[in-house]
Structure formats: C-alpha cells, structure tokens
Amino acid sequence: MSLVNDDKKVVEAEIRRWLEQVVVDLGLCPFAAKPLQDERVSIDVSLAQNPEDLASDLHLALCRLEETPVATLETSLLVVPNMLGDFYDYNDFLDIADAILLEGDWEGEIQIASFHPQYQFAGTNKNDAENFTNRAPYPIFHLLREASLEAVLAAYPNPDAIPERNIELFQGMDKAAIKALFPYCFR
Numbered sequence: 001m002s003l004v005n006d007d008k009k010v011v012e013a014e015i016r017r018w019l020e021q022v023v024v025d026l027g028l029c030p031f032a033a034k035p036l037q038d039e040r041v042s043i044d045v046s047l048a049q050n051p052e053d054l055a056s057d058l059h060l061a062l063c064r065l066e067e068t069p070v071a072t073l074e075t076s077l078l079v080v081p082n083m084l085g086d087f088y089d090y091n092d093f094l095d096i097a098d099a100i101l102l103e104g105d106w107e108g109e110i111q112i113a114s115f116h117p118q119y120q121f122a123g124t125n126k127n128d129a130e131n132f133t134n135r136a137p138y139p140i141f142h143l144l145r146e147a148s149l150e151a152v153l154a155a156y157p158n159p160d161a162i163p164e165r166n167i168e169l170f171q172g173m174d175k176a177a178i179k180a181l182f183p184y185c186f187r
C-alpha cells in the first residue's frame with residue numbers, strides 16, 4: 001500500500017521526531033540542532049513510486065535548496081516512504097542521485113548524505129553498531145550545502161572524531177535501547 005497525501009504529515013512528524021530524539025539528542029550531528037531550531041530544515045515527502053518520479057522530486061528539491069537563501073533554508077531532507085525499501089535498491093539509486101547532481105552542476109555546491117532503515121556500511125554485518133549512525137525511519141536523501149558544511153566543520157574541534165564517537169555511542173548501548181530508538185529497524 002502506498003502513502004497518499006494525507007499521510008505526508010505523519011511521515012514528516014516521524015522524521016522530525018527522529019531528528020530531535022536521535023540526531024540532535026544523541027549528538028550524532030553536532031550541527032543539526034541550530035537549523036532545526038531555527039526552522040531552516042525542510043522535510044519533503046516524495047510520493048514517487050518509480051525512479052523517474054523520484055528523480056524529478058530530487059531535482060526539484062535540489063533546485064529549491066539552490067534558489068532559497070541559506071538564511072531561510074539551510075538543508076533539506078527528501079523522504080521516500082513509497083519505494084527503495086530494500087537498501088540495495090536505495091544504494092543503486094544513489095548513482096542516479098549523483099548523476100542528477102552532475103547534470104544540475106551542483107557538484108561542489110550540494111552533497112547528498114544517505115539514510116535508510118536498513119543502512120549497512122560495506123564490510124559490516126547487518127546489526128553492527130556503526131550502521132545505526134545512518135539509520136532512519138524511511139529512505140532519506142539529505143541535501144547539504146557544502147559551503148555551510150565547510151564553515152561548521154572549520155569551527156568545530158576535531159570533526160574527524162564525530163563518526164568514531166557515534167560508533168562508540170551505539171556500541172555502548174544495549175539492544176533494548178537501540179530497539180527503542182530504532183523500532184522500524186526490527187520489524
């Protein structure tokens with residue numbers, strides 16, 4: 001069954017809760033709190049059910065981010081509840097997303113961070129702790145302005161330690177705590 005327009009608000013609320021309770025409260029991204037608090041994060045829910053429509057939605061989201069001043073819109077999340085539920089399909093679509101970045105001449109301006117309910121880094125087992133750093137309720141393409149990212153990284157002491165800290169955080173959690181944070185990963 002596919003998501004319809006009326007359900008978009010439910011998906012947006014789930015993503016907002018994930019951003020607040022996982023990304024911000026756990027400190028996974030030390031730069032996420034301010035834009036979220038300032039309401040400069042767009043959560044766009046794509047109703048696409050095929051790659052062509054999703055590519056179009058991604059293109060529109062990239063155009064909107066490019067055309068909107070950073071003071072109004074810092075970053076954007078394109079959420080995909082109707083397709084790409086299989087992580088390998090999602091991973092394959094990232095090649096299309098990269099091609100859209102190139103076509104739109106956004107490479108070097110905008111980058112895409114990836115999140116998925118079954119995210120799995122190469123060389124890891126499905127439930128290894130590091131995978132939870134990129135897990136989310138739905139497949140997400142997080143569109144980041146590279147200039148903004150460079151500015152916050154330059155002002156942050158030892159940004160290279162962030163991934164290691166996040167992995168250690170999840171390695172230190174028991175399975176019940178992880179299940180409470182990521183119930184959608186254990187369905």
